Amino acid sequence: MDKATPKITLLDRFLNLVERAGNKLPDPAILFLVLMLIVWVFSALLAPIDFGEIDPRTGEKLRIQNLLSGAQLASFLSNMIQVFINFPPLGVVLLAMLGVGVAEHSGYINAGLKYLLGFTPASLLTPILILVAIVSHTAADAGYVLVIPLGGVIFYAAGRHPMAGIAATFAGVSGGFSANFIPSAIDPLLQSFTQSAAQIIDPSVELNPLNNIFFTGLSSLVVIGVGWYLTDRVIEPRLYRSAPVDEQLEDVPKMEELQPKEKAAFKLATSVMLVFLVALVVWAWPETSSMRDGAGQLTTSAAPLMRSIVPLIFLVFWLPGVVFGFASGNYTEMKHVVGSMSKSMGSMSHYIVMAFFCALFIDAFTKSNIGALTALKGANFLQSLQLPGQLTIVGIIVLSAFVNLLVGSASAKWALISPIFVPMLMQLGISPDLTQAAYRVGDSVSNIITPLLPYFPLVVIFCQRYVKSTGIGTLVSIMLPYTLVLLVVWTIFLLIYWTLGIPLGLQSTYEYIAP
Numbered sequence: 001m002d003k004a005t006p007k008i009t010l011l012d013r014f015l016n017l018v019e020r021a022g023n024k025l026p027d028p029a030i031l032f033l034v035l036m037l038i039v040w041v042f043s044a045l046l047a048p049i050d051f052g053e054i055d056p057r058t059g060e061k062l063r064i065q066n067l068l069s070g071a072q073l074a075s076f077l078s079n080m081i082q083v084f085i086n087f088p089p090l091g092v093v094l095l096a097m098l099g100v101g102v103a104e105h106s107g108y109i110n111a112g113l114k115y116l117l118g119f120t121p122a123s124l125l126t127p128i129l130i131l132v133a134i135v136s137h138t139a140a141d142a143g144y145v146l147v148i149p150l151g152g153v154i155f156y157a158a159g160r161h162p163m164a165g166i167a168a169t170f171a172g173v174s175g176g177f178s179a180n181f182i183p184s185a186i187d188p189l190l191q192s193f194t195q196s197a198a199q200i201i202d203p204s205v206e207l208n209p210l211n212n213i214f215f216t217g218l219s220s221l222v223v224i225g226v227g228w229y230l231t232d233r234v235i236e237p238r239l240y241r242s243a244p245v246d247e248q249l250e251d252v253p254k255m256e257e258l259q260p261k262e263k264a265a266f267k268l269a270t271s272v273m274l275v276f277l278v279a280l281v282v283w284a285w286p287e288t289s290s291m292r293d294g295a296g297q298l299t300t301s302a303a304p305l306m307r308s309i310v311p312l313i314f315l316v317f318w319l320p321g322v323v324f325g326f327a328s329g330n331y332t333e334m335k336h337v338v339g340s341m342s343k344s345m346g347s348m349s350h351y352i353v354m355a356f357f358c359a360l361f362i363d364a365f366t367k368s369n370i371g372a373l374t375a376l377k378g379a380n381f382l383q384s385l386q387l388p389g390q391l392t393i394v395g396i397i398v399l400s401a402f403v404n405l406l407v408g409s410a411s412a413k414w415a416l417i418s419p420i421f422v423p424m425l426m427q428l429g430i431s432p433d434l435t436q437a438a439y440r441v442g443d444s445v446s447n448i449i450t451p452l453l454p455y456f457p458l459v460v461i462f463c464q465r466y467v468k469s470t471g472i473g474t475l476v477s478i479m480l481p482y483t484l485v486l487l488v489v490w491t492i493f494l495l496i497y498w499t500l501g502i503p504l505g506l507q508s509t510y511e512y513i514a515p
Contacts, residue, residue, distance in 0.1 A: 016242060021473060028457045028472055029350075032357035036364050043368040044068040053376045055369075062376065064369050072367075080360070087359035092310050093458060094348060096145040099314035099321070101344020102337055106325030108317075109153070111266040114258050125158060126168050130227040133172025134179055134220050143173035144455040146313065149462045156245075162466045163243060163478065164236035170459055171227045171482040174447040178440035181217030183210055188300055190436060193414045197422035198432040204515060208507040211433045212440060215497060215504045219441075222493050226485050234481055243467045243474065265327035269320035276319055280312070347461075354457040362454070371406045376420070378403060383424050390495060392428065393438045396421055397491050400442025401483075405450045414439060426512045433508035434498065441494055445486040448479040 026034065047066035055062040066072060084090070103109050120128060129151050136143030148169045155165025178186075188209035198205040258266070284291040284298060284305055291305040292298055298305050321340070325331030365371055382395045403413055418439070425435045447453055451472050463470040498510060 016477070024473070028451065028460065029354045029357045031451065031472070032354065032361040036357070036361040039361070039364045039368050039370060040067045042370060043364075046370070046373075051373060051377070053373060053380075055372065055376075062369060062373060064373065065367055067364055067368055076360075076364075079363075083363045084356050084359050087355055087362075087454070090352070090355045090359070093145050093351065093355075093455075094345070095310050096313050096317075097344045097348055098341050099317035100146060100149075102325070102340045103317040103321035105340035105343055106321045106337075107262070107328055107330050108266065108269055108321045108324035109150075111258055111262055111324065112270075114157075115266070122158060125154070125160075126231050127224050127228045129154065129165060129168050130172040130176075130224045130231075131220070133169040134176050134223060135182060136173055143169070144458060147173055148459060149465075152462055152466060156466065161236050161239045161243075162245065163239050163463050163470070164231055166459065166462055167235050167478050167482070168227055168231040170448055170479060171231075171486075172223060174453065174455070175445055175479070175482050175486055176220070176223035176227070177444040177447055178212075178216055179219035179223040179444070181213070181220055183213060187213065190414055190440070193418045194422055194432045194436045197418040198426060200419060201423045201426060202512075202514065205432065207432060208505065211505040211508040212437050213505040214502065214508075215437050215494070216440065218497070218502075219490065219493065222490055223486065226489055227482065230481050230485060235478060239478070243470070245466050246468055262328050265324045268327050269324035272323045273316060273320040276315065351458055351461050355454075358454060358457060362452070365406075365452075371403075374403065374406055376417070378417075380420065383420060389425070389428050389430050390498075392425065393430070393434070393494070393498075394491055396425075396435065396438045397442040397487070397494075400439050401446040401487060404443055404446045405452065413443065426514075429511055429513070431509045431512045433504050434510050437494060437504055441490050442487075445483050445490065449476050449483050451476075 043064055044066050046064040049064070051062065051064075053062040054060070067076070100109075129147075133143055133147045133151070136147045148166055151165035151169030152162035153165075155168075156162035191207050191209045191211055194211075195205060195207045198207070283289060287296050291303065291308070293300050293303040297303055300306065322331070322337055325336065325340075331337060378399050382392070382399055385395070387395060400413065400417075403417070414436075418436075421439065422432045422435050426432065450456065456472075456475070460470060460472060460475050463475060467474075497504075501510065504510070
């Protein structure tokens with residue numbers, strides 16, 4: 001995969017500096033341990049101070065919790081197991097990888113990639129991957145454990161740098177988190193916080209759960225365009241210079257031509273998968289389906305269908321993987337299936353260790369209220385500047401992107417700062433719909449450069465499959481151009497969108513007029 005490369009640019013020197021600095025950090029597992037200890041110390045130092053902030057979630061004074069008190073240390077020890085096993089990404093990753101592991105080691109994914117590369121023009125490989133990554137938001141966290149590693153496999157199979165494929169899909173899945181033309185559970189979740197915040201000063205405000213759907217749909221084009229250009233013109237050329245692919249790779253699909261027996265096995269396995277999907281649609285379609293929530297909805301976070309996404313992903317890959325394995329002759333008995341599942345878990349051992357320390361750190365950071373205090377102080381500072389509407393919108397985007405480096409959950413951040421932002425901008429005549437759209441831009445773009453994102457260590461593991469020396473600094477330096485360019489371009493896009501008066505979504509407005 002060696003390519004002729006131009007001379008090192010100023011951007012290369014900057015990103016190389018970021019990479020070297022980041023890679024001087026300890027192993028991610030130890031980094032999370034050190035960060036947890038730092039939070040403990042700061043929580044003890046800040047606990048006696050009254051910062052004068054009211055927690056909008058409780059209506060009470062926001063105080064820093066001293067995590068070094070006897071009661072908190074006892075709670076830490078007694079709840080350690082629950083914190084670890086209840087760490088949301090852990091179960092998602094492991095269960096999905098059990099199914100994907102069978103599909104991969106049986107040869108089913110390999111066969112599917114050969115078909116995909118057979119009809120996908122090489123020039124359109126990057127935008128198609130980013131589009132698939134964006135659509136994967138609909139299936140909760142499926143993109144992190146499925147689409148991102150496949151991006152590397154597909155690029156490698158096409159003779160391109162696999163880490164460029166990982167970067168492109170990571171940018172689509174996480175950097176473009178709020179760019180999707182398909183409704184997902186995040187839409188009503190954020191809308192509920194926005195509506196509650198708006199009703200602080202106007203109880204009559206009612207917002208549609210899809211009040212941003214047109215904007216997020218068209219934003220998909222922005223993310224695809226930015227991701228396509230950066231991946232092909234900036235990121236991949238630099239990767240050939242700074243991170244050559246290791247010579248000896250294990251368990252990476254090879255792209256020899258499919259044999260007749262493999263073609264027949266692939267068709268049979270895919271047919272089984274399609275039958276399963278059709279059966280799922282038939283099950284979920286009726287208004288009285290048990291896969292719907294109490295209100296008959298399929299896409300809310302309370303709907304059993306949405307809560308079953310990861311088990312369904314497991315089955316969607318496990319079933320055709322097993323069928324392909326036996327039909328192709330790669331499996332001759334069920335112990336081979338179990339062997340594939342065990343092999344996939346073996347590759348996750350480092351991630352499990354990181355997940356343990358990451359879970360403890362995030363739990364400590366949340367309980368300390370340090371992240372919540374930072375968010376509220378930043379929001380109040382922005383409010384005190386009394387900027388014009390357009391500059392305030394830009395300020396919200398930038399502040400949301402910064403706070404996202406400290407508080408990962410989109411709903412947790414919005415629960416904290418929406419009671420400040422939404423009423424503040426309503427008094428300036430700016431609608432809650434527009435304020436929410438601005439927040440979603442900022443909330444997306446910095447996901448891909450913060451090691452505090454629960455899935456960030458997993459993406460490092462995916463990269464190490466091809467370049468074992470990959471560290472946190474390597475991944476940050478790769479993704480930083482996406483963050484900076486998306487921040488600028490997406491912000492400008494929102495301002496132009498607002499100027500043109502294109503509807504943000506269903507029943508949405510740009511202006512708020514007090515009754």
